[in-house]
Amino acid sequence: MKIMIKEPNSKFIKVRCNKCKNEQIIFGKSATKIDCLVCGQNLSTSTAGKSKIKARILEVLE
Ligand SMILES: [Zn+2]
Structure with a gap:
C-alpha cells in the first residue's frame, strides 16, 4: 500500500477576485x-x- 502524502497546495481554495469581488x-x-x-x-x-x-484567499477547503 502506498502512503498518500498531502501536499499543501493540493486543496481547493476559496478566493475573492480583486477586481469584481466575485468569490x-x-x-x-x-x-x-x-x-x-x-x-x-x-x-x-x-x-x-x-x-x-x-487573488485574495478567503478560505482553504480540505
Ligand atoms: Zn472578477
Missing part, C-alpha cells in the same frame, strides 16, 4: 491558468506545476 473556488494545484468567471481577471497562474494565486 470563486479554485483548485490549488491546477496546471492551468484560472480566470474569474465574472470579469475575466486572472486569479491563478501555473509555474512549473505549482499554482500562484493572484
